Amino acid sequence: MTEFEFIYNFLVRQHDDDVLLGIGDDAAIVRPRAGHDLCFSSDMLVSGKHFFSDVAPEDIGHKVLAVNVSDMAAMGATPRWVLLSAAFPELDTLWLNKFCGTLFEQLSQYGISLIGGDTTKGNLTFNITIVGELPQGLALKRSGAKLGDDVWISGQVGMAAAALDGYLGKVVFPEAVWQECRQKYLRPVPRVALGRELLPLAHAAQDISDGLAQDLGHILKASGVGAELWADRVPILPALRDCAPVEQIRAWQLSGGDDYELLFTAPEAVRAQILAAGEASGTQLARIGKIIEGTKLRILDDAGGEIHLHKTGFDHFG
């Protein structure tokens, strides 16, 4: 199979009225809708770094898109288009069929069109650039947190980091817990519907990819505020709590990454509307802290004692 056969047989599939020219020219052309801003994000995933080299192609096809869609969710944006670049060691039809299967399943689920990209030979590496739409002037930025805001989190946090330790052989989980953690690690579900509901409500937001404490730190720095984070209120799969000492649970929840849940702040006055947004989007929500004066993040347990983390999150070059 040649590069061109791959592109035409595997990638040219969709129809989208706003795409004036799709895959197959020097560039794709889209017509932005009036009254909208566009937002852009790129993520590069490298075999052996962001996923194990023997991970199933269906799981890669899911994750490579999910982590990018999650960035759109974190802005409150509606994902519209993606460009996929990939280096493959070889063009293996069976592998590519499985990879493209979950990729296009998800593209279609979110109403996203693949409009371009690049393929080359090399160590398995993916880069997706995603383009989303926002109503002009609205966006969930990191810089909007205000004194007195509640700090909220979607879903359950720490399972992806637990799964990673499971893969690395550091911990052995009961089968049911392992399957749930694995699923969360391999097939994160971006919170697009929630992000859109939060657009008129939340002051600041971001998705949790590098660890809850580090990611909350980004919001604090960008907003020039401090926060209390109530460690024992951060939701987790209940059965996972019994699988490890509390320090390990906290490390998975606060310093682990790959959760792709939405962390956001919003004023007390909209609590009921936030909970309604959770209902409307089918997303569990929990209040896990408070924006306070200063610049520091104070992590507290339910007894009011302060918790100090060994590391706050992930840095590729740290």
Added chain:
Amino acid sequence: MTEFEFIYNFLVRQHDDDVLLGIGDDAAIVRPRAGHDLCFSSDMLVSGKHFFSDVAPEDIGHKVLAVNVSDMAAMGATPRWVLLSAAFPELDTLWLNKFCGTLFEQLSQYGISLIGGDTTKGNLTFNITIVGELPQGLALKRSGAKLGDDVWISGQVGMAAAALDGYLGKVVFPEAVWQECRQKYLRPVPRVALGRELLPLAHAAQDISDGLAQDLGHILKASGVGAELWADRVPILPALRDCAPVEQIRAWQLSGGDDYELLFTAPEAVRAQILAAGEASGTQLARIGKIIEGTKLRILDDAGGEIHLHKTGFDHFG
């Protein structure tokens, strides 16, 4: 140096009124100008495949952007924004300073803002996604070639392929020739100004990256036409002609890649305007063929004899 220090110290530099939110959030936000379409392209460059692993960081900084800007030139678009993803084996300050030096020099030359991307650890790999603007409804597509069109090429073709053979030790060139070919290979100059001038004139266009014959083949296929290509009319550095047998020269010119010149077709009626567009953009232009009936590409020498190529161009998985 951490990933975040790299981003803030090296990448956050520019101001652009249409960028509402730049690097540092989950996504960047831009406001498209009314009356414009947007066009998108991505190129992935892998060390050891698209450039030699020991190439100077300044040269990589130039090329990684130039090949993407060239895609915008080929659409007649004005490049506006880029997202840069990179896998680095390590964050080496000296190397990054040199790389960012030529990268930002070029960004500023073309009026492009860096609005996002990703950095990770891995084999040296770059992916740039570029976003350009087109006046609504105008674009230089591959599919517009018409019977009777002239086939045109900008600049000189074949020097990049000759340089590659020089690097591989297959050919030794006189110093002056070597320097010119090397420059063309390492520092291609995208034809942005020419592309814009051609927007109301040309019927079809693309940039030459995989080999002139193969790339012209793409225009023919997309347009449902055939062409004559006059091999002896394809411009080359005159001194290079004396460095190799004519078969080798033709292979460099017709099957070599990496030239990043514009190949385009336009009706005879606008010949004078095409030449004026070349003047206005400071670009040498040559008429090298004719669009004819059928679907075939016939390559002819000046005596009218047909030339058959061993290979028409480059395929990463061929």
